[in-house]
Amino acid sequence: MQNQEKIIDMFNKIAPTYDKANKILSFGIDASWRSSACDQVLKNFNSSLNIADVACGTGDMIQAWINSAKKANLKIDKITGIDPSKQMLKVAKEKLPNCEFKEAKADNTGLNPNTQDIVSISYGIRNVVARTQALHEFNRVLKIGGYLVVLEFTKRDKSGPIAKIRDFYLHNILPAIGGFISKNKEAYEYLPRSIEGFLDSNEFCRELERSGFEMVIVKGFSMNISTMFIAKKVKNI
Ligand SMILES: C[S@@+](CC[C@H](N)C(=O)[O-])C[C@H]1O[C@@H](n2cnc3c(N)ncnc32)[C@H](O)[C@@H]1O
Numbered sequence: 001m002q003n004q005e006k007i008i009d010m011f012n013k014i015a016p017t018y019d020k021a022n023k024i025l026s027f028g029i030d031a032s033w034r035s036s037a038c039d040q041v042l043k044n045f046n047s048s049l050n051i052a053d054v055a056c057g058t059g060d061m062i063q064a065w066i067n068s069a070k071k072a073n074l075k076i077d078k079i080t081g082i083d084p085s086k087q088m089l090k091v092a093k094e095k096l097p098n099c100e101f102k103e104a105k106a107d108n109t110g111l112n113p114n115t116q117d118i119v120s121i122s123y124g125i126r127n128v129v130a131r132t133q134a135l136h137e138f139n140r141v142l143k144i145g146g147y148l149v150v151l152e153f154t155k156r157d158k159s160g161p162i163a164k165i166r167d168f169y170l171h172n173i174l175p176a177i178g179g180f181i182s183k184n185k186e187a188y189e190y191l192p193r194s195i196e197g198f199l200d201s202n203e204f205c206r207e208l209e210r211s212g213f214e215m216v217i218v219k220g221f222s223m224n225i226s227t228m229f230i231a232k233k234v235k236n237i
Contacts, residue, residue: 003129004105004128004129004130007127007129007190008084008085010184010186010187010190011057011085011087011088011127011187012085012086012087012088013087013182013184013187014182014184014187015058015085015087015088015090015091016087016091017181017182017183018057018058018088018091018182019058019060019091020181021177021178021181021182021188022060024177024181025174025177025178029221029222030060030123030226031060031064032221033151033221033222033226033228034060034061034064034122034151035064035067035068036221036228037064037120037122037149037151037228037230038061038064038065038067038068038069038120038149039068039071039072040217040228040230041118041147041149041230042068042069042072042074043072044147045072045074045117046074047074047075048074048075048076048077049069049074049075049076049077049117049118050076050077050078050079050080050115050116050117050118051065051076051078051079051080051116051117051118051119051120052079052080052082052109052111052116052118052119052120052141053065053079053080053081053082053119053120053121053122054082054083054106054109054119054120054121054124054134054138055082055083055106055121055122055123055124055125055127055128056081056082056083056088056089056092056101056124057083057085057088057092057123057124058088058091058092058095059081059091059092059095059096059099060122061120061122061151062079062081062092062096062099063095063096065079065118065120066079078100079099079100080099080100080101080102080111081096081099081100081101081102082101082102082103082104082106082109082111083101083103083104084103084104084105086103089101089103105128105130105134106121106124106125106128106130106134106137106138107128107130107133107134107136107137108133108137109137109141111141112141113140113141114140114141114142114143114144114236115141115143116141116142116143116146117142117143117146117147118142118146118147118148118149119138119141119142119146119147119148119149120148120149120150120151121138121148121149121150121151122149122150122151122152123151123152123153125150125152125198126152126153126194126195126197126198127194131207132207132211135207135208135211135213136211136237138211139211139212139213139233139236139237140236142233143233144233144234144235144236145232145233145234146232146233147216147230147231147232147233148208148213148229148230148231148232148233149228149229149230150204150208150228150229150231151226151227151228151229152198152204152226152227152229153195153198153225153226153227154195154198154199154200154201154204154227155195155196155197155198155199155200156200156224162223166225167192170191170192170195171192174188174191174192175188175189175191175192178191201218201220201227201229204229205218205229208229208231211237212233212234212235212236212237213231213232213233213234214231214232214234215229215230215231216230216231216232217229217230218230
């Protein structure tokens with residue numbers, strides 16, 4: 001599956017069960033990965049903020065931003081959730097009725113240039129076929145000195161016992177459980193394929209640097225299952 005519209009359609013289909021499957025498949029740990037990323041980035045701010053969460057899905061990263069900002073005593077002026085999947089947005093709007101949402105793809109968000117303090121994309125960039133254009137778009141909408149936060153499952157070295165356990169989980173357990181909950185096994189078979197089709201951490205950092213960003217932090221969570229990339233916009237491209 002590579003065609004962008006097919007990927008979006010797949011998310012439309014699994015949207016009603018996405019949150020439930022996610023919680024079970026990640027044992028609930030994904031919430032801590034999101035909140036660690038938000039806490040870390042917000043340390044760099046002391047005034048009110050504009051945040052765009054791209055590939056927002058059902059809104060969990062937006063909720064993490066709201067919680068972390070509250071903890072840090074920071075005011076969010078505006079937070080915009082962006083996603084091309086109508087059905088994922090429908091769930092997000094039910095959970096976060098006071099937030100603003102836009103139905104759009106990462107490479108054409110419709111946001112004004114140099115307006116965002118933070119752009120985030122959690123477990124979304126792997127699904128963006130026009131990835132280079134999307135990174136250019138993030139550069140375009142961020143202010144100079146603004147932060148891009150990416151959480152993602154990156155391609156890994158396949159040797160060693162941990163890689164074997166991870167592979168077994170991704171190729172066998174995840175499609176079985178995800179398929180059972182969503183009644184859409186194909187969608188959960190796409191996940192390991194999309195990780196293998198993505199970049200490794202170093203390759204992704206080089207892409208970010210070519211898009212006008214300077215790497216600030218790259219950190220693996222939970223035995224490197226998930227990786228957090230924090231990058232700062234240093235120039236317009
Ligand atoms: C795995 S979900 C992640 C959702 C959410 N960010 C989270 O952390 O749970 C991936 C999301 O990427 C969205 N997506 C797919 N293609 C996209 C694109 N080209 N631009 C923006 N979002 C996209 C899907 O609709 C889906 O909501």
